[in-house]
Amino acid sequence: MGTAHTRKLRPVPDSEPRLVFRTIHGYRRAFRLAGSGPALLLIHGIGDNSSTWQELIPHLARNYTVIAPDLLGHGRSDKPRADYSVAAYANGMRDLLSVLNIDKVTVLGHSLGGGVAMQFTYQFPHLVDRLILVSAGGVTKDVHPALRLMSVPVFSEALKLLRLPGAMPAIRLTGNVLSKLHGTPLRPGALLHDTSDLVRVLSALPDPTAYEAYLRTLRAVVDWRGQVVTMLDRCYLTENLPVQLIWGDHDTVIPVGHGYLAHSAMPGSRLDVFRGAGHFPFRDDPIRFLRVVEEFLTSTPPLEFEAERWRQLLISGISEAQISGAPATRMAVLDAMGADERSAT
Structure with a gap:
């Protein structure tokens, strides 16, 4: 779908997001805020910051309240000697939403932010309407050398x-x-x-x-061996949650194969692979990216969380029958889930 960085979104007049600061647990958190309507949380990747979404935010803000934080240790947020695990980042997102008085949100995460988004969904399922993972980390071991x-x-x-x-x-x-x-x-x-x-x-x-x-x-x-966490063993918990996966087929940081594995392990998920895009598909082809995200948001109902259903899913666990895809993909999912070096969170 086109060459990298050649398709640009038209500017939206008078719609620049505000850079806002809040102090939580004694640390300053920076985030971009724009729009009104249902809440949409954008989580950037490692070493990046909320400016990575700058081109997209005004368009999404026409219909949604967009919150794009600088994760702790990134951008304009404080950078203390602290816990920088995906679980801690998920807690930070929960606290920020609480401060903003937002009790339901669609979570969109890129790279490390995808791992944080999945962890947030696992820790706080009652807060999540939908989940969008973009070139997400935390699927299986492979990562750029x-x-x-x-x-x-x-x-x-x-x-x-x-x-x-x-x-x-x-x-x-x-x-x-x-x-x-x-x-x-x-x-x-x-x-x-x-x-x-x-x-x-x-x-x-x-x-x-x-x-x-x-x-x-x-x-x-x-x-040195690669990613040390996998979300594949908990993907079955997204059974009733609307999930959109987006990957570039030229991603050399987190290969597109991770997208196929996640799609296979997440019942009912959607997968869009951007041909010719790399690790930042929303920057390579923002027009298509915006179209995919907006179509997903408008065509799927938000999750109605049921605590009893969640409890039953945890009791039953995952079964091989819930994993879709070709035999080779299904086997790869099971292998990744069974790897003895994976970390549980």
Whole structure:
């Protein structure tokens, strides 16, 4: 569906989201707020911030109350020495919504934010109307080799070189060159696809507090073997929840195969794969992304949470019959669920 970063949304006049600050548990939380109507919570990925949604927020705000936080340790939020696990982030989202007096929300999460969104849904199912996962982390082990290396202390120390004078301008220049190379006959496959966005994320890391928060977040979810958590063993709990999955087929950070596994493990979920898009499909093709999200929101009723049904699902657990897809995909889901190194949250 088109080439990366070539399809742009038209600006919405007088609709810039407000950057708002609230202090919760003594820490300042920043978030973008716009619109009115049913609540829509947008959760960004690791090292990123709420500005990643800047182009989409005005369009979504025409029909929804959009809340796009900077996760603790990211963007304009405080960066304390704290718990940066996905469970802690989910608690932070619950607390922010409580402060804003919002008791029901559709949760949309990208990358690490997808893992946080799934964890939020698991911890607070009574608060969730729908779930949208975009190139989500926390499905199974595979992750970009660079993230595995950065989780190892000896390699993560190399990130401190970003603080040297001239380091970031050199990286931005290299990123610009590689981004221009992408899309030409000389490019090596899809490996350069997300270069500009990854450089954008790296640009925040020279700040020492952002760097420490980034490493704490990364090590909570990734080690040298890959991702250390999986949501596949709890996907059956989304049985009655409307779920939309969105992935780019050129995603080199979290491969599109994770989207197929999640779709297979989540009864009744929808999966849209964006051809030619990478790890940031909402930036590669925002027009299609907005169309998919809005169609999902308008065509699905919000979940009516039933505590007794939830209890019965927990008692029954998952069965192989609930896993859909081709035999190879079903087997991959069962293998990932049975891996003895996975972490429970």
